[in-house]
Amino acid sequence: MDETPGAVAAPADAARAASTALLTDHYELTMLQAALRGGAAHRRSVFEVFTRRLPEGRRYGVVAGTGRVLDAVEDFRFDRERLEFLTRTGVIDETTAGWLADYRFSGSIHGYPEGEVYFPGSPIMVVEGSFAEAVLLETVILSILNHDSAIAAAASRMTHAAAGRPVIEMGSRRTHEQAAVAAARAAYVAGFGPTSNLEAGYRYGIPTAGTSAHAFTLLHDTERDAFTAQVTALGRGTTLLVDTYDVREAVRTAVEVAGPDLGAVRIDSGDLLVFAHRVRRQLDELGARDTRIVVTSDLDEYAIAALAAAPVDRYGVGTALVTGSGHPTCSMVYKLVARAASDDPDAPLLPVAKLSRNKPSVGGRKWAYRRPDADGVAEAEVVGAVPPPPELAAEVERHGLLVPLVRDGKVVGREPLQAARERHRRAFDRLPMSAAQLSRGEPVIPTEYHLGSE
């Protein structure tokens, strides 16, 4: 594949929508209105993002989208047109509109940093502020984290199944056009190589790659004409697609046209295991020993693993990546876990939780650390809802998972995407080896709760 190196600095506003304020469920605003009217709107509140379980059979989750959440919080502003829409349609009254006109999130957000892994009960994000200002962020925060983390979890499994061979993200056409950009970003966090998505290159500086489709071959009178046009324009290092007609004939033509320095051939259909071996043998016989083989037909982590012994140099993954390989969303929720005991501004925080039997929640603001064993391998996710006992305090300090993301309304947790990518590699490397197993199983480490004596 022809690849770009990736643009280091994307235009500052390339990633930003005009306003994220209406990417929000109607009920956030009716709750706000009722709380403003009733007087409880300004009670200090703590909301927590967590998940009760991983998708069935998955061994770990991957936090992704954190950087996009920070952008969304900054861009959560109600302009005149949006307020006019909300009052005209009766979603809110004028008093609420007046309050929203000045809306800026002024609270604090802590969270697992992007690329980190997570488990059931991990306090992935903790949002603190008045009820009014924090409840409004629920929908957009969950949308971003649930989508991006689902893609990253699938990407991480594929990255590790590929065992060092680059995996190219090429799923844009199989998902919403903007979700595609976020999917390319999440896949990159989880170790993918380049993406086919140009907007992801433009917004986030992710390297992009791609060469040609069957249409290019069909446009020309002969396959040879197509290969000649491509090599003339893109050089011998290009990737020629060899399965439009007959693969054996195409490989011969490709090497005749480009010479033995041809960069790569791509196979997009058929039995990839058989074809990879045949094409490798043929390329070697033709002297094209350095010409790589790229395969791209309906791959997922299982198909990638099945090709481990095949002479394949790169994998291209589309549908399975952007649909989370069977799990297109996570089940993260955004729950009120503590709030001021009364309307008094100095009232202490009170843990709260609903009692519904099949959706249990643990009240109270959480801390979390990942306990390593003697070899530094993670052995438990430890989550507490009361201040850590003295014998744990140092551990929580040392191995704590929550970092500051927003402080008093100001974003403090922004980082280059590369940092999240490196963090994911390190976090995965510290998990037990069974994390790399593709088979269904329990989370690779258990979650232990410290809930105090109550």
Add this chain to the structure above:
Amino acid sequence: MDETPGAVAAPADAARAASTALLTDHYELTMLQAALRGGAAHRRSVFEVFTRRLPEGRRYGVVAGTGRVLDAVEDFRFDRERLEFLTRTGVIDETTAGWLADYRFSGSIHGYPEGEVYFPGSPIMVVEGSFAEAVLLETVILSILNHDSAIAAAASRMTHAAAGRPVIEMGSRRTHEQAAVAAARAAYVAGFGPTSNLEAGYRYGIPTAGTSAHAFTLLHDTERDAFTAQVTALGRGTTLLVDTYDVREAVRTAVEVAGPDLGAVRIDSGDLLVFAHRVRRQLDELGARDTRIVVTSDLDEYAIAALAAAPVDRYGVGTALVTGSGHPTCSMVYKLVARAASDDPDAPLLPVAKLSRNKPSVGGRKWAYRRPDADGVAEAEVVGAVPPPPELAAEVERHGLLVPLVRDGKVVGREPLQAARERHRRAFDRLPMSAAQLSRGEPVIPTEYHLGSE
């Protein structure tokens, strides 16, 4: 649920991104560059969007996203910043950038109108222009149609499972924040009632609905305080959420606070069948005979059908809707099916198709009509790749499925969303009754091909 009537006229540009040009796979631009250099770029070409199969077990597909495709084609412009990005990163050379600077799609697009149903082989969209201008649109057209049609297909099944009871779209938090807006739109096309997504109300004029979450109850010192605050702010017609603590107690409190004119209660957990019966009985005993029951916990088309005999008035659907109920994407492809026989501007069109055994394509520009039986019920999707024989020409004219969407670069197929919604209802009503079955099966009508004598 408190509902807005839906804004009739959304701001003209509310639905539009700055530019859709980079929502595009890298290889579309390398193919362009190679074709410009090689000389074949200006050959007249016909690309077709179709699918080889429906998702496993599904009886019909639903076309959605057509209106969004028209916006995306109009907004497909390369500005200075984007061209600078593409040349700086080496995706394209200066010659190609010069060509792209003036890019406006000047060709024509025909397609199945939005809301129409489709089957394997249906020519869902036909894009005609020079190879250069038409190949560039592949990625963004497929992203939109594959996503929106997947959601609409799931929504249509849910709508029909609900058998006239309104279904509320509330899946925003389970999908990418912009995909959520498109999902609300697609669900509305396929017969859903209001959405929780405010941006969908703002952009597309879809009615929105929502009242409160468990957090609102937990914010208050007692459930009674919360209900009182909500009824005071939103009126007796509001929907009170009754499963934060004990459902029986909550229903009693709700009617005490709001009186027997309470609009609705919502149940979001537990055995919905059992709860619906119990709560209905309790409401009736309390004299709240007109208070409706809304259920919203992890519903899909099967759970909705299972509640058909329960005293439920409205369903709220989230995750299952935005993830396409097991099929989050369609497998629509965008294939070159015909192109000019030579570089001569007057050269005739030549059908083309690749030969790969497991991904067969039918070359040539298609026509299609849905053949009704004597009672007007559809009995076959008829697709032809050669001019229809004289005995069929009148039928194709009368029951033809393709309508003009873009003519010589100008959008001619724009219509109100309501028109697509009504079209879907009519199209579904003309399918055999088995279309409403939720069980797995074959497409409800077969596709017949007229491929001529070759």
